[in-house]
Amino acid sequence: MLVVDDEPTVRELLSAALRHAGFRVTAAGTGQEALDRAYEVSPDLVLLDIMLPDLDGFEVIRRLRERCQPALTKQGGQIPVVFLTARDETHDKIEGLHLGGDDYVTKPFDLQELIARIRAVLRRTSGDPSAVLRVADIELDPDGTQVTRASEPLRLSPTEFRLLHYLMANAGRTVSKPQILQRVWRYDFNGDTAIVDTYISYLRRKIDNGGPKLIHTVHGVGYVMRGPKT
Template sequence: MNAKEGIKILLVDDEPHILQFLEMGLTGEGYEVKTALDGLMAINVAKEFEPHIAILDVMMPGMDGFEVCKMIRKSGAQTSIIMLTAKDEVEDRVKGLTIGADDYVIKPFSFEELLARIRARLRNQFPNLFNEVTYGPFKLDDRRKEFTYNGRILELSPTEYELLKFLVMNHGIVMSKAIILDRVWGYDFLGEENIVEVYIRSLRDKLGDKQHQVIRTIRGSGYRVDFS
C-alpha cells in the first residue's frame, strides 16, 4: 500500500489558524487527519479515531497538552505523541517525556521539521506499516536494522545505526549536538557532548565521506545530512 495510506494523525491546538495550516499540509501529504481545539475534545476524538500520531499543543486553556498526554497513555492506546511547546526549556521537555510523550517540537517550527518528526515516530513505533524506505542514496530497513548506502550495506554498531537513522530521517535540517544526544542517547545521558563527534567521524569513515559532503558540519550549529 501507499506508505501514508491509512495513517491517522490527530492535531490538537487552541489556535484555529494553526490547526487549519497543519491539517491542510498533512492532508496534502496523504495522511488522514482529525483536529481538536481543546483537551476534552481531543480525548473524545482520540477514543473514536485511534490515531497513530497525536500532535498536542502544551499551552491550552483548561486541560493542557500534558494532561491530554497522560489521559491518552492511561487509555492504553498505542498512539505516538509529539508535543508542541513555545518554551525552549529543559524542564518542559523532561516533563513531557516523563509522562509519556515520544517527541517534542519547539514553536515556531517549520512544516518540514514536523514532517520529519512524524516520519521518525512512525518508523520507530509502527515499522509494520512500511517496507524498505528510500532516502536519497540511503535505503533503510528498520525491521532488519539495516542501512544501505549507494547499494552497499553498511556495517554499523547499534548506536551508529540509530545516529545515522536520526540524521537521515531529518535530512536537510541542522541538528545540534544537544538535540542529537537527547534523541539518540536519551535526555538522561550524563556523558560528554564530544561523544557525538566520535560517532560522526566513524560514520563518515564508513560512508567514505572524506569531504564531509554527506554529513556536513555547520559551524557553531551542529550537523546536517545532505543528499547530492
Template sequence: MPTVLVIEDDEVTAREIVTELGAHAIRADWVADGRAGLERAAGGGYDLITLDRMLPGLDGIGVVAALRRMQVDTPVLMISALSDVDERVRGLRAGGDDYLTKPFAPDEMAARVEVLLRRRRQPESNRLQVADLELDLVRHVAHRNGQQLNLLPTEYRLLEFLMRNAGQALTRSMIFETVWGYHFDPGTNVIDVHIARLRRKLEGAGPPLIHTVRGTGYMLALPES
C-alpha cells in the same frame, strides 16, 4: 492527533511553528523556558519535541542531554540560528534526532516533524518494502521484482531514506543532510545526479517509483497510473 511540545523563547517563531503544525493536523503546546520545557518533556505524553538551541534557564543542549539521561526517547528536532557544522554535530551528539537552522521555511519544519513522527511509529524490522521494491537492512541488499539491484553505498543510503519516508515529499536539504551528513549547499547538483542514477537502476526492473516534487525535492511512491 499527534502532540508536539514546542520549546522556544521567541514568541514569533513559536507561534509560527504552532500555526504550521496545526495546519498539518498536529497539536502543539508551547513553553518559552528551558527548565520549564524539560519538566514538561520529562512528564511524557508528547510524540515529538521541537527544541530551540538558545533558551533562558537551560539551553537546548542541556535540555536534550538531560532527557536522554532520564531515558526519555521522544524524538527531538533542534532548531537554531547556529548553523555551523560543529554546532549541528554537538546538538545531534547530545541526543537530537534532527537539526534545522533559522531562518527556516515553515513547510520544511512541518515535513521534518512528520518524518520523525513516522519514523517513531514504524515497527523495527529487518526489511523495508514499497510495491515490488524490497530493501534488506541487514545484508544491505535491494531487490526489485525479484531482481537484485547493484547499488553503491551512497545510493543504498539514499534509497533507504526514501523508502523509510515513502509517500512523503522530502526537500533537498533533508535528503542531503541525512544521506551525506552535512549542511546542504544549494549550489550543488549532487542529489540530482544520484537520484538520476538510482532512478535508472530502479526503472530497469519496473515502472518509476521516484517522483520529482516541483519546488521541493523528491518522493518515493507507488507507480503512477
C-alpha cells in the same frame, strides 16, 4: 493523525501541511475534544499543544496513557504523542517526555523539520523491530543494507543506498537538493547540486527499470518518492 491546538490558524496550517505530506488528519481545539477525537478515531499519532483552554496537554497525555482500551493502542503499544508548543523551558520538556511523549518540538517551528520528526517517531513506534522501509514493491532494510524490488535484490553502492533510504524515509514529501546534499553527503559540496542529479539518475536506472516510476522530479525544487496512484 490528530492535531491539537487552540489557535485556529495554527490548526489549519498544520492540517493542510500534513495532508499535503500524505497524512489523514483530524483536528481538535481543546483538551476534552482531543480526548473525544482520540477515542473515536484511534489516530496513528497525536500532535499536541500544551497550552489549551481547558485541560492542558500534560493532562491530555496522562488520560491517554491511563486509558488502556484497545482503541487507544497501536500494534500493542500506545499512540505516539509529539508535543508542539511555545513552552520551551527545560522542565516542561522533561515533564512532557516523562509523561510518555515521544518527541517535543517548540514553536516557532519549521514545517519540514516537524514532518521529518513525525515520520521518525512513526518509524520508531511502528512495531516493526527491523525498521524495514517500504514504498510500493520496494523494501529497504537499514540494518542489513539490503534492497529488493518485487522481491528481487538490487545492488546499490553505499551512496545510492543512503540516497534511497532518505527518499523512502520521506516518502510522499518533496525534498530539496540542498536537503539531500546535507543528509546524504553531510556537506554542501560547495553548493553544487549536480551530484544529486547524477545519483538520482543512477538510482532510477536500478529502481525504476522495469516497474512503475517511483522517483519523481519536482521541477525547481527537488525530488519525491511515492508509489503509483491507484
